[in-house]
Amino acid sequence: xxxxxxxxxxxxxxxxxAIGSIDGLRIDDVESPEARPGQVLIxxxxxxxxxxxxxxxxxKYQTKPDLPFSPxxxxxxxxxxxxxxxxxxxxxxxxxxxxxxxxYAEEVxxxxxxxxxxxxxxxxxxxxxxxxxxxxxxxxLKDRAALRPGRSxxxxxxxxxxxxxxxxxxxxxxxxxxxxxxQDKKLALCQRYGADETVNYSRTDLKSVVMDLTExxxxxxxxxxxxxxxxxxxxxxxxxxxxxxxIGFASGxxxxxxxxxxxxxxxxxxxxxxxxxxRAEPERNAENISELLAWHCAxxxxxxxxxxxxxxxxxxxxxxxxNREARGKIVLQMDAVDRIVPAGWExxx
Numbered sequence: 130x131x132x133x134x135x136x137x138x139x140x141x142x143x144x145x146x147a148i149g150s151i152d153g154l155r156i157d158d159v160e161s162p163e164a165r166p167g168q169v170l171i172x173x174x175x176x177x178x179x180x181x182x183x184x185x186x187x188x189k190y191q192t193k194p195d196l197p198f199s200p201x202x203x204x205x206x207x208x209x210x211x212x213x214x215x216x217x218x219x220x221x222x223x224x225x226x227x228x229x230x231x232x233y234a235e236e237v238x239x240x241x242x243x244x245x246x247x248x249x250x251x252x253x254x255x256x257x258x259x260x261x262x263x264x265x266x267x268x269x270l271k272d273r274a275a276l277r278p279g280r281s282x283x284x285x286x287x288x289x290x291x292x293x294x295x296x297x298x299x300x301x302x303x304x305x306x307x308x309x310x311x312q313d314k315k316l317a318l319c320q321r322y323g324a325d326e327t328v329n330y331s332r333t334d335l336k337s338v339v340m341d342l343t344e345x346x347x348x349x350x351x352x353x354x355x356x357x358x359x360x361x362x363x364x365x366x367x368x369x370x371x372x373x374x375x376i377g378f379a380s381g382x383x384x385x386x387x388x389x390x391x392x393x394x395x396x397x398x399x400x401x402x403x404x405x406x407x408r409a410e411p412e413r414n415a416e417n418i419s420e421l422l423a424w425h426c427a428x429x430x431x432x433x434x435x436x437x438x439x440x441x442x443x444x445x446x447x448x449x450x451x452n453r454e455a456r457g458k459i460v461l462q463m464d465a466v467d468r469i470v471p472a473g474w475e476x477x478x
Contacts, residue, residue, distance in 0.1 A: 140161045142156070143156055143200060143443050144197050144199060145196065148186070148196075150187070151186060151444050151451070154186065156443075159234075162237065162238040163212075164238055165212050165238065168212040168240055169215060169224070169226070169239050171208055171237055171239060172207045173232065173234060174205050174257075175463060176201045176257050176460065177203040178447055178449075178450045178458070178460065180451065182202065182233075182447055182450070183451040199234050200230060200232070201237075202228055203232060203257060204237060204239075205224065205225040205226075205253040205255075205259075206226075208223075222246060223246070224246055225260050226260070227243040227407060235463060243411075245422070248425065248426050250425060258432050259421075260418070261404075263294045263298070266295040267298055267420070269401040269403075270295065270298055270304075270350075270374075272406070277302075277303070281307065281350070282304040282307065283309060283348040283351045284296055284309065284324075285309050285354065285355045285360070286379055287324065287327075289456070289457075290455060291376060293319065293457055296323055296324055297322050297429075307328065308327050309328045309329075309330050312331070313329055318433070318457070326342050335359065335366065336362055340366070346368050347366055348366055348371060351373045352374050353374060353376055356382050357380030357381070357384055358380075360384045364398075368394070373386075373397070373398045433457030433458065437462050438459070438461055443461055
């Protein structure tokens, strides 16, 4: 393992000492991590903000990290060092990575299988808001739903971080995409990202509109990161043999679905947890990421980073996401500009 001469013995990180509210989080100086065997140590340039960050702080996420911990599931930055047994990654390389937790920090050590080389076409800011949302949507639509051209897709919460990527990817895969959101300005964003039709479910009946748009048939697939009452309604929007993809519960309510609907329409409800998939099937996940990055390089995917905050404004950024005020992705940016390879760094061989 080779480490830059600039490597610090301490770093700043957002610390969660106890389960509770975002107000209880603090920035503190902590010891820098090391690149253990199979790991890559990364200097964080930017970190994506995700809904599950706040759920974990509140103790409401399905995975409960040991205390104390730092939130932050996806980062982009520069490799500082690689651990024993790591190949294809080297000090000075620009990368994006799935951290699970720990991304609200200046440095983070990540398993090498969860680290990917960053294309020259992508900034740290774009990359920090890319991995979880796009990989989740692609895994959902490709691996779990086997989406085919000509099928109809209803995306709930369609202007959010993950919903908007489902709109983009659904269109690229040839689907007819119907988007649902609670505000017209959110739906206007969906149209810019390729939505065929839009539904404002705050002032119209979602089921009635979807049935009218599909001539009474219903949609083939529902992409649902929202939960709550809108999930129950969306289930009734499915066609016979349709599929409801459960992505998450941004509404804060895990709905109880009527099993009679599944029986009468032969509907399937499918859970989607990309993080678990990426760890269980790293090779298939790497193929998906490679395809997504190729689409980005070709200009087919355009991450919508709606807001960027400095590191010390993490609480404001996370509150925006938890209050469902974000359109697209919100990112913490550690550096004013993307780093380049510092002079004098050696690549690990």
